[in-house]
Amino acid sequence: MLKTKIDVKQKLFINGQWLEAGECAPLYSPYNGGELTKIPVATMEETESVIEAAVIAQSVMKKLSKH
Numbered sequence: 001m002l003k004t005k006i007d008v009k010q011k012l013f014i015n016g017q018w019l020e021a022g023e024c025a026p027l028y029s030p031y032n033g034g035e036l037t038k039i040p041v042a043t044m045e046e047t048e049s050v051i052e053a054a055v056i057a058q059s060v061m062k063k064l065s066k067h
Contacts, residue, residue: 012040015053019046 011018021040029036042050 010038010040012042012046014042014046014050 010021010024012021013019022043023041024038025041026035027037027039028034
């Protein structure tokens with residue numbers, strides 16, 4: 001049984017920057033149901049920002065050579 005908690009950054013990595021998370025939620029072990037750590041939760045605006053950054057990155061990656 002895991003008795004130690006995992007240390008996780010309480011920040012969100014969005015568009016190349018670490019941003020403070022306003023809220024964190026517990027992450028539970030599927031093995032025993034115990035709390036492993038707390039993870040950052042993104043707001044709707046932060047989620048939209050991540051999606052926009054991914055769309056831009058995808059268009060840039062399409063232009064790169066496949067070799």
